[in-house]
Amino acid sequence: MSFKTISVIGLGYIGLPTAAAFASRKTSVVGVDINTHAVDTINRGEIHIVEPDLDRVVKEAVEQGFLRAVSQPLAADAFLIAVPTPFAGDHQPDMTWVRAAAESLAPVLKKGDLVILESTSPVGATEQMAEWLAQARPDLRFPQDAGEAAEIHIAYCPERVLPGQVMVELIKNDRVIGGMTPACSARACELYQIFLEGECVVTNARTAEMCKLTENSFRDVNIAFANELSLICAEQGIDVWELIRLANRHPRVNILQPGPGVGGHCIAVDPWFIVAQNPDLARLIRTAREVNDAKPHWVLKQVKATVADCLAAEGKRAADLKIACFGLAFKPNIDDLRESPAMEVAHLIAEWNPGETWVTEPNVHTIPPKLAREATLVTLEQALAQADVLVMLVDHQPFKAIAPSQIKQRWVVDTKGVWR
Ligand SMILES: NC(=O)C1=CN([C@@H]2O[C@H](COP(=O)(O)OP(=O)(O)OC[C@H]3O[C@@H](n4cnc5c(N)ncnc54)[C@H](O)[C@@H]3O)[C@@H](O)[C@H]2O)C=CC1
Numbered sequence: 073m074s075f076k077t078i079s080v081i082g083l084g085y086i087g088l089p090t091a092a093a094f095a096s097r098k099t100s101v102v103g104v105d106i107n108t109h110a111v112d113t114i115n116r117g118e119i120h121i122v123e124p125d126l127d128r129v130v131k132e133a134v135e136q137g138f139l140r141a142v143s144q145p146l147a148a149d150a151f152l153i154a155v156p157t158p159f160a161g162d163h164q165p166d167m168t169w170v171r172a173a174a175e176s177l178a179p180v181l182k183k184g185d186l187v188i189l190e191s192t193s194p195v196g197a198t199e200q201m202a203e204w205l206a207q208a209r210p211d212l213r214f215p216q217d218a219g220e221a222a223e224i225h226i227a228y229c230p231e232r233v234l235p236g237q238v239m240v241e242l243i244k245n246d247r248v249i250g251g252m253t254p255a256c257s258a259r260a261c262e263l264y265q266i267f268l269e270g271e272c273v274v275t276n277a278r279t280a281e282m283c284k285l286t287e288n289s290f291r292d293v294n295i296a297f298a299n300e301l302s303l304i305c306a307e308q309g310i311d312v313w314e315l316i317r318l319a320n321r322h323p324r325v326n327i328l329q330p331g332p333g334v335g336g337h338c339i340a341v342d343p344w345f346i347v348a349q350n351p352d353l354a355r356l357i358r359t360a361r362e363v364n365d366a367k368p369h370w371v372l373k374q375v376k377a378t379v380a381d382c383l384a385a386e387g388k389r390a391a392d393l394k395i396a397c398f399g400l401a402f403k404p405n406i407d408d409l410r411e412s413p414a415m416e417v418a419h420l421i422a423e424w425n426p427g428e429t430w431v432t433e434p435n436v437h438t439i440p441p442k443l444a445r446e447a448t449l450v451t452l453e454q455a456l457a458q459a460d461v462l463v464m465l466v467d468h469q470p471f472k473a474i475a476p477s478q479i480k481q482r483w484v485v486d487t488k489g490v491w492r
Pocket residue numbers: 081082083084085086087104105106107110154155156157169172173176190191192193231232233234235337338
């Protein structure tokens with residue numbers, strides 16, 4: 073049985089590209105979002121987020137009548153949930169959005185429908201979602217009670233696309249399919265095969281949930297290793313970038329790059345879901361999070377030491393000093409500031425600095441509210457020409473292109489090793 077209508081609940085960085093990918097294959101897609109600005113923008117054939125190529129695909133899909141957005145779920149044959157799953161203040165996963173999404177679609181569920189959870193979630197979340205649906209619809213049979221005789225199919229299918237390459241990775245990456253029963257997995261594979269060129273790899277829901285968390289924890293632990301090395305190398309007077317380059321010449325060593333910390337709303341968040349469920353066992357994963365979260369404070373110490381050297385050498389007063397931070401985004405060549413360690417370093421510097429704190433960020437045109445009272449957004453040219461201390465935080469292309477002669481003989485803290 074094919075899918076006549078597909079509904080995607082949550083039209084953000086993941087939901088909108090997914091909805092557009094289905095619609096681009098000439099399948100009727102109804103996107104649902106509680107944000108009316110997002111709904112209106114999409115219905116005009118425009119987009120409210122930044123992602124290469126997404127604008128073109130959405131425009132075509134809307135113009136051809138395959139994609140439309142609404143504020144409340146309508147009947148469909150398959151529902152994909154891609155709403156936020158942040159953590160609460162104590163690092164516990166916050167499933168409020170998933171519950172609200174599930175409860176909002178329950179009234180329109182009918183026999184034979186497929187419900188997929190795509191949001192990054194703790195182990196057991198899919199079973200929990202199935203319970204919420206069953207409580208809302210006691211007239212339908214769900215997999216947790218009916219097994220293969222279920223009238224509703226439910227699966228966990230995590231998303232693993234890299235921001236900036238979403239439209240390519242969405243189609244090409246292999247996809248882990250965690251059905252609550254084999255029939256649920258088979259139905260989910262059928263759905264993704266509408267646009268997927270990668271392989272559907274089938275497992276159960278709990279393993280699929282853990283798989284997503286494992287991928288991001290793997291990266292976090294490996295970045296923490298690089299960040300820890302950077303601390304050790306600074307103490308030992310060794311250039312960490314050269315060290316990593318040399319060690320990576322070993323055929324079985326592949327160390328990642330240190331930086332000001334780890335940002336974005338995924339790698340800095342998801343490992344905590346494992347820690348929250350396994351507090352006594354997830355020791356390495358917790359420590360990696362702590363190492364990466366501590367890095368902005370270490371960078372501040374480096375800045376303080378450099379400022380002290382600068383003041384001593386140039387005989388200036390601290391209040392007259394200008395410190396320029398290069399970059400605010402959470403990684404290079406994007407405008408996303410979520411959980412950005414560069415933002416945090418800039419904030420820590422501005423709170424401490426008795427002089428002026430400047431930030432230069434080619435992808436942002438107004439100073440973010442968190443920094444508005446304490447820092448000034450300046451051009452790259454002004455920062456380079458007039459600041460006393462330069463702090464490299466994000467290896468954006470324009471910063472990497474700065475001529476070495478402009479950096480030479482300057483007071484520099486370089487967290488990305490691009491101005492060495
Ligand atoms: N952004 C990324 O690179 C990746 C994100 N993920 C995961 O995907 C999930 C979604 O993330 P993003 O798309 O980045 O979030 P987002 O914040 O960009 O989009 C989520 C959307 O859901 C909407 N929403 C919230 N509650 C709703 C409800 N009850 N009904 C309808 N719409 C609702 C919001 O208004 C928002 O537009 C999260 O679990 C995230 O961890 C997974 C892989 C990559």
